[in-house]
Amino acid sequence: MAVYGPVVKIHPVVLASIVDSYERRNEGASRVIGTLLGTIEKHSVEVTNCFSVPHNESEDEVAVDMEFAKNMYELHKKVSPSEVIIGWYATGFDITEHSVLIHEYYSREASNPIHLTVDTALQSNKMNIRAYVSSQMGVPGKTVGVMFTPLTVKYIYYDTERIGVDLLQRTRASPNRTNGLTTDLAQVGGAAGRVQEMLSTVLAYIEDVLSGKVTADNSVGRYLMDLVNKVPKISAEDFESMLNSNINDLLMVTYLANLTQAQIGLNEKLVVL
Numbered sequence: 001m002a003v004y005g006p007v008v009k010i011h012p013v014v015l016a017s018i019v020d021s022y023e024r025r026n027e028g029a030s031r032v033i034g035t036l037l038g039t040i041e042k043h044s045v046e047v048t049n050c051f052s053v054p055h056n057e058s059e060d061e062v063a064v065d066m067e068f069a070k071n072m073y074e075l076h077k078k079v080s081p082s083e084v085i086i087g088w089y090a091t092g093f094d095i096t097e098h099s100v101l102i103h104e105y106y107s108r109e110a111s112n113p114i115h116l117t118v119d120t121a122l123q124s125n126k127m128n129i130r131a132y133v134s135s136q137m138g139v140p141g142k143t144v145g146v147m148f149t150p151l152t153v154k155y156i157y158y159d160t161e162r163i164g165v166d167l168l169q170r171t172r173a174s175p176n177r178t179n180g181l182t183t184d185l186a187q188v189g190g191a192a193g194r195v196q197e198m199l200s201t202v203l204a205y206i207e208d209v210l211s212g213k214v215t216a217d218n219s220v221g222r223y224l225m226d227l228v229n230k231v232p233k234i235s236a237e238d239f240e241s242m243l244n245s246n247i248n249d250l251l252m253v254t255y256l257a258n259l260t261q262a263q264i265g266l267n268e269k270l271v272v273l
Contacts, residue, residue, distance in 0.1 A: 007044040007152045008114055008131040012161050014050050015118065015129070021052035022091045022120045030057075031091040033102060035069055036116060037076060037083040045086055045114060046156070049076065053088075055102075062098040066105065087114035093123050095132070100146050103134055115148060129153055163187075185250075 014036070021032045034052040038045060051072050055064040076083060088106045090099060099115065106113040112133060119128040132148035157165060171178065202224065208214040234242075 006041075007154055008116070009044055009046045009154050009156045010116075010129070011046075011048050012155070012157050012165050014047050017050050017052075018089055018091065018118050019120060022118075033064070033088060033090045035073065035085055035106075036087045036089055036114065037073075037080070038086045039082060039084070040086060047086065047116070049080065049083055050089060051076070057098050062101055064102060064105065085110045085113070087116065089116040089118060091118050091120045093117065093119045093121065093128065095148050100134075103146070107134070114151065188250075 018032075018034065021034060025032050032052050033055055034050050036047050037049040037051075038047040040046075053064060053069045053072075055062065057063070073085060085106070087110060088102065090102075095115070095117065103113070103115055115132045115134070117128075117130050117132070119126075131151040131153050133151055134146050134148050137145050137147045205214065205220070206224075209216045
């Protein structure tokens, strides 16, 4: 449970990159580490990207390829100048003595960096993801130690990332662990079905409150009022006309895209002949 510091917002692509680097680790390596990139706001830190950093560690010492980390960061800045170093990650459940040494390096690269741990070994039958920030403790002028304080972790995503996450969720239920992308119309139909299910849940809750089966919750009522106020006032006929028009536009774009793809494929075959 978080007790101090900003909220750490993590995107799915970051977790996927960390797991991929762990699966591709060198033989004999117990964990992998890497640099976290993102943006810093007033009350939150958003982790949008990362890259792994080669390292070797034993019981007595740890060696990190700092030159590789610097070169990778310079390349990332050319693609995404807004992303800065905000901390580092490590696979595993615990914070080790070597983690303190690595954290000292990142403290020189970023102000108050965060440390993210991802339990890829699933020690508790799930992938625990935790974020920490360090602070010094001890008597001034004497021995000073480092304490890692947990932060609040939230998972956010862009609309494009949501498509990938939904595909992964469907893959979990597939017997052969494979699944293909759905068409645009299928996605629209699935989204409409989910909205209908949520509306049915809301209506059932309202009916239970009105009948006295469930005690009314003021916070839920405020959310529902805010939802109702956001719905535009439009007649059913106008809404149906707008929906049909948008569907026709979507079908036209899909048809033109398929036609263009067919023309390109035909042109490639003619060039080969």
